[in-house]
Amino acid sequence: MQNTVSEYVHMKPNVDRILAALCHVIKEARDRKRDVSQYDLVKTLFLADRSHLNEWGRPITYDNYTAMKHGPVPSLAYDLLKANVKSLRDHKISQLPWKAVHAGGSKKHFFPLKETVNEENYLSLSDIEALDDALGMVLSLGFSQIRRLTHEDQAYIDAWREDGGKAAYDMKLGLLFDEPNFEQAEILAEYSPYV
Numbered sequence: 001m002q003n004t005v006s007e008y009v010h011m012k013p014n015v016d017r018i019l020a021a022l023c024h025v026i027k028e029a030r031d032r033k034r035d036v037s038q039y040d041l042v043k044t045l046f047l048a049d050r051s052h053l054n055e056w057g058r059p060i061t062y063d064n065y066t067a068m069k070h071g072p073v074p075s076l077a078y079d080l081l082k083a084n085v086k087s088l089r090d091h092k093i094s095q096l097p098w099k100a101v102h103a104g105g106s107k108k109h110f111f112p113l114k115e116t117v118n119e120e121n122y123l124s125l126s127d128i129e130a131l132d133d134a135l136g137m138v139l140s141l142g143f144s145q146i147r148r149l150t151h152e153d154q155a156y157i158d159a160w161r162e163d164g165g166k167a168a169y170d171m172k173l174g175l176l177f178d179e180p181n182f183e184q185a186e187i188l189a190e191y192s193p194y195v
């Protein structure tokens with residue numbers, strides 16, 4: 001009997017790590033005297049997760065990525081940033097550790113609340129370094145260059161369907177490795193730390 005490897009796997013998103021990562025990036029942006037939008041945050045998580053996966057063999061957040069019009073998006077982080085009521089209820093979150101302030105149109109900027117997640121409980125030094133590096137890239141390149149960069153990612157190219165009629169398409173975790181690795185993706189999905 002042949003052992004088959006599935007190209008589509010779903011990790012169990014680690015809510016505490018996702019919240020800690022978002023809080024860290026929001027606070028780090030404030031320390032750099034920069035405002036961050038939802039777009040900046042989801043692209044920072046994507047670049048950091050991908051970088052950490054390739055350098056250390058695991059992502060930071062264990063979130064699942066979808067291909068959307070403006071690039072890859074971490075599904076649960078996106079729902080939390082949008083304060084999706086179902087996601088908040090499902091994960092027993094009564095209050096988010098940031099505030100979102102309208103910045104014109106539908107754009108919002110995110111600011112940390114004084115009482116935020118203790119990042120050190122959930123993030124390693126390598127996680128923080130990857131997040132800081134990714135944030136630096138997002139802030140220095142800006143919307144159009146980050147959009148172009150993330151649209152060139154193989155996992156995004158494979159998933160996105162311009163004429164598919166859906167707003168989001170599942171991305172293959174195995175394609176986020178520099179060298180596609182569906183076996184390792186299955187292992188990550190099976191053993192992802194769920195809290």
